[in-house]
Amino acid sequence: MNYIPHTELEKKEMLKTIGVESVDDLFKHIPAELRPKSFNIPEGKSEFEVMEHLKILSRKNATNLTDFVGGGFYDHYIPAAVDALAGRAEFYTAYTPYQPECSQGWLQAIYEYQTVICELTGLDVSNASLYDGGTALYEAAMMAVRLSGRKKIIVDSGVSLIYRTMLYAYTSNLSIEFVETPVVHGQACREDIYKHLDDKTAAVIVQNPNFFGAVDDFSDIVERVHKCGALAIASVYPVSLGMLKSPGEMGIDIATGEGQSLGIPLSFGGPYLGFIAVKKEHMRQLPGRIVGATVDKDNKRGFVLTLQAREQHIRRERATSNICSNEALCALRALIYTCLLGKSGFYELARLNYQKAEFAKVTLDKVTGVKVKRSAPTFNEFTVCLPKNADEVVCSLIDKGFACGFPLGRFYKGLDNYLLVAVTEKRTKEEIVQFANSLEAVLCS
């Protein structure tokens, strides 16, 4: 199947209009020595055959595990209306709204998305979205470097190792100095951050909740950071913002995060949604698309892409970022999701996650030899210490139908017996109890 409508007769007519004999004539100028050495692709198949092949592949993935794995990516319920509305082809087969008059639907949706991100983060300005939480954090770090004119960045090791690794990869040729500070008693170590904080520091990067699940209030850090003329950047988990102190309330300058938890399927790592929100004074250094409200000739409200003088198609090598597209469809899903939950529902969702996790903490603590780390408060994810290697425990529990958590030893040296457990609103009391029972059984055997 090739989806080409031209009939043989139409092709002949078109060739005649062009004034050539055959389609080959249109490729004549490609030198013979540049023709493909091979093009060994299987012959085409019908839609039915390809679907059957894909169904077989999809069944080779595990879908029947009860999921307690988080690590920044969470198994939340997605209301059917999100799929139905984001599945409208008038949204998903359009492109970047370059022509505003025939793209008002998209432009208004992005304006509404920007508003939601500002409300959740407590900050003034959001862009139209970025690729994911990691690239968003990198863009935030680069903003801080441009705004401060400095090149040293302090990163709390409670920031996801995935994101820290991305940050270092992107900046490896830019002579930016990174200092990692330790996590003490579950939270960012103030003493170490202050020790390194100086007039060369562009930014301090923290995460809430941090990778170990601990909740923090960074207001004190932010105050010290600002005294040094540096910027405070926080990567945050949006569902937790239903309940937790917002970056804006802490005085944070740039908030970023992974929006997957807002109505976007886990889908093996993407597509996801990076969000970024900043204080108003920093908006002209934002990367990517931004939508603004304006009026038309008749003074009627309308929306356009704006502040484009920052962008690559105008500024080229002097642009604030190389970003061209965003993750509009994922941003739309996040918008629809937050609208459905609404003001009280979004708080309730956060509360439900918190309560289920607190119950799981109490329940797992009763398992022989298991100790839940309680040095800092948590939201919906927490760390447990097991009496044996967490990798092996995870492996044994997979056989019992549980993806029971993420073994921290994979990312942190010396934490081989530690397991990171996430509990979303989808986990029932019964599942949590069964998880604890299975863990007991595995540890006893």
Add this chain to the structure above:
Amino acid sequence: MQLIFEKSRPGRKGFALPEIDVPIAPGLTEKYCRKQAAPLPEVSELDVVRHFSNLSRLNFSVDTNFYPLGSCTMKYNPKFTEKACALEGFSDLHPLLPQLLGGGMLAQGSLEVLYNTERLLSEITGMHAFTTQPLAGAHGELTGVMLIAAYHKNNGERRKHIIIPDSSHGTNPASAAIAGYNVVVIPTDKDGFLDMTAYKKALSRETAAVMLTCPDTLGFFNPKIKEIADLAHGAGALMYYDGANLNAILGKCRPGDIGFDVIHLNLHKTFATPHGGGGPGAGPVGVCEKLADFLPISRVIRRSDGTFALDYHKHKSIGYIAPFYGNFGVILKAYAYILCLGRAGLIEASENAVLSANYCLSRLKDYYAPAYGKRCMHECVLSAASQLEQGVHALDISKYLIDKGFHPPTIYFPLIVKEAMMIEPTETESKETLDAFIDCLIEAALLSKSNPEALHSAPLSMPVKRLDETKAAREPNLRWQQK
């Protein structure tokens, strides 16, 4: 249309969560909590459904309108790929699963999709290896430039600049610059090709790479491409291929055979995944053999027993450029599309894309001057310079097209063509659609002489008339706020 926030009514709800089934624990201390709930809209499910259904109807889209946006390859997106993506085995899979001990066997289906896609893309482009990780075309460019930097560094060299033609996409110089390179811009010669004299002069042992689009953004295939590549290689520089225009050459020539060392593809262009209103896309990167060790981790490998696994032990790798394995959902759709079209289908796609673009060019060339007066590949660049003499801009013509139900071409790009209109019809549009669009453009050319005001006042049939972009930039209003 009202904003969703303006439809909010205190106390209205759009979704019910399950009741709490666990004993209530004490809440967090106040210090960690927000003072007030985020002021999200309070609306019913129907409010939300009607709001977004009606918003969607304010857009032009491929499914509702001809969308010949040049350089974007707005071809038809087959519906079954959406269905494939929604299969639970794919959509519900946690990306950390294969990183657990014994977890790799739980993700064999998805790992196989990634592995097979990398092999297919390698064969289509003649490259040695691919990574599916980059999340968009521009992200692929950045990844590619990082690979180039790692390669030179490994050779003990720190080269300073990247050569880019003035006709390039803006993302090329931006990607080179943010990866730490200076940009040397080469002009276009009188025939519309890279100026060889300037190119030879710029090329040196300081050149890290030459970034080219092929066919280029003017829609031309440069017959000297091999010579350009040989010269770059002679200076120890690498050749970078911007794959935005791959839809022109499937099965006709391969970047790898020409001598390109690093390439990115836009799966949302050539491989028919939906553009999503501006993403998500996917920008896989292919490399020649000598660059394979530098590819981002993890790598998907096939073991001798036929199973698939992730390999993190690549000490020369540039590291993580994405949190996981790329935009899996997008990659899956492209994989399904390639399997569906197959060898012959892919070749036919390019042949018909080129046929359609040349047909548009031939019928329009008497009304709008073709850039550099040549035949094109999969897209044609026309100039509205003669219309400008009547005071009519490419922008005015675009707005007239909107009134007639056509999405305008890309305008004012490439920057080197005055009043540029870049038309990419793609292979999936019928002749009658092309004819109607062409007739409309001819009508606009005639109106520019007889009644330019008709063009200046367009569009009249849309939900809004022309918008005040200056006001938007001078008085930024970037979010709704409660009055």
